[in-house]
Amino acid sequence: MPIYQYQCQKCGKCVSVCRQNAIFQAPGQYPQIFPELCSACGACWITCSQKAIKTKKREIGRIYQNKISEDYYLITGEANALLEETGPVVAEVREFAQKFDSQIEIKIPYSKKIAKAYSKGSLSLSLKEV
Ligand code: SF4
Ligand code: SF4
Numbered sequence: 001m002p003i004y005q006y007q008c009q010k011c012g013k014c015v016s017v018c019r020q021n022a023i024f025q026a027p028g029q030y031p032q033i034f035p036e037l038c039s040a041c042g043a044c045w046i047t048c049s050q051k052a053i054k055t056k057k058r059e060i061g062r063i064y065q066n067k068i069s070e071d072y073y074l075i076t077g078e079a080n081a082l083l084e085e086t087g088p089v090v091a092e093v094r095e096f097a098q099k100f101d102s103q104i105e106i107k108i109p110y111s112k113k114i115a116k117a118y119s120k121g122s123l124s125l126s127l128k129e130v
């Protein structure tokens with residue numbers, strides 16, 4: 001994440017909010033970010049009123065998608081080793097799972113019990129006879 005010096009006012013707020021101590025600022029100097037310590041929490045670029053911190057995508061973990069059975073998928077995530085703040089990884093995995101869930105067709109066995117619940121409006125799944 002570069003800091004645009006022509007926008008930075010050396011206020012030091014980004015340094016104060018970084019819980020990972022990933023930003024160093026010598027007295028009177030521009031701050032410097034150490035990417036290897038950064039967890040990508042976003043606190044610094046949200047705090048910076050000058051919009052001087054530019055974001056750049058980088059890999060902080062992986063998402064795995066495994067098909068367990070015909071109608072059952074397992075979505076899991078893994079954070080990079082030494083990543084202290086895993087919240088962004090969890091958020092990405094959740095978002096991926098929600099998008100994935102909305103893309104697959106829900107297939108459940110047709111039964112009279114489900115059909116009855118559906119006709120009463122108490123079930124909002126799209127039913128498909130399998
Ligand atoms: S918060 Fe923004 S303006 Fe202030 S020191 Fe950090 S980068 Fe510069
Ligand atoms: S994104 Fe979070 S951890 Fe990374 S430098 Fe900014 S405040 Fe620190």
